[in-house]
Amino acid sequence: MIEKILLADSGTGQSEEMFKALASIPSMQRASVTILHVVPPQVTAAEMDEQREKGGQILANAIQALDLDSTRVSGLLREGDPKDVVCKVADEIDADLIIMGSRGLQRLVSILENSVSQYVFQLSSHPMLLVRDDIYIKKINRVMVALDKSEAASQSLKLALFLLRDLKGAELILTHIVQDLSGKSYCESGEVSEHDPVFATAVAEAKRLGIAYRCLSCVGKPAEELCRLADELNVGLLLLGSPDRRPTVAKGLPDLDRLLGTSLSDYVRVHANCPVLLARTS
Known part of the structure; x- marks a missing residue:
């Protein structure tokens, strides 16, 4: 299900470490990765040549660090606005997943500071794995999926099951949060939750694949x-x-809720202390 990965590497951040964590998962053993580094336009030709040289070295270092079979990894150096180039290349290779670093900027700050990850988050139709620069990359054996009755949530579940299906000791945490604006917040877990229609399909699939799971039914502010x-x-x-x-x-235009930072996914990508994979449906 995830066969082609686009890793946008700026030379900083933790996107390479995130890929290594994914690559250790059995279901990802056949995935190929295109490492993209984008050189922004420079004022002079000399500066452009210097940036191209630095970009080439960043790609060479990344390819060496990932230590993959040469048939599974390739480097791509492009020139232009990084925001536009990442979206364009993701379409060109029909990426199943984009991995990007993120500074975790909030609301309009990310727009005003020309955040690449925020722009791609708004406009790309491909699943995205955002990794904040300031979080610790854990071994992936406990995965949480936010469930509701939407097609996007179903896609999230499919991706989670794909990642965990052959992973020993893995646990799938299924969560459904009912919004409560009064400020109340509590969770329930156990066998009763499995009979909730929101959990039924996920539980059946987890059992079929032999994946350990836990159901959490919560009330509160969903993003928080x-x-x-x-x-x-x-x-x-x-x-x-x-x-x-x-x-x-x-x-081709920004989503206003994402632009203003008011969507659930925007809040979570900024505040969650773990990598966040955003599943997309058109």
Whole structure:
């Protein structure tokens, strides 16, 4: 299900470490990765040549660090605006997953500071794995999925099951959070939750694949609860759906909720203390 990965490498951040964590998972053993480094336009030709040389070295170092069979890894050096180039290359290779570092900037700050990850988060239709620069990359054996009745949540579940299906000692944490604006917050877990229609399909699939699972039914503010649970349960990867709500004619324009930082997925990508994989559906 994940066969082609685009790793956007700026030379900083933890995208390479994130890929290594993924590459250790049995289901990812056949995945290939394209490492992309983008050289922004420079004022002079001499500066451009210098940046190309630095970019080439960044790619060479990344390829060496990943230590993959040469048939599974390739480097790509492009020139242009990094925001646009990442989206374009993801489309060119039809990436199953984009891995990017993120500074975790909030709301309009990310726009004003020209954040590449925020821009790609808004406009790309490909699943994205965002890795904040300031978090610790754990071994991926405990994965949490945010469930509801949406197609995007179903896609998140499929990705989680793909990652965990042959992973020994893995645990799938299924969460469903009902919004409560009154400020109340509590969780219930156990066999009763399995009969909730929201959990039924996920539980059946986990049982079929022999994946250990846990169901959590919670009440509270969904975004805040997801971040809290991921932290308390020492989750290595959090998956949630991030559907594109824009009409077809506006696909090339930013999503206003994401632009303003008011969407659930935007809050989680900023505040979760673990990598966040955003599943996409058009």
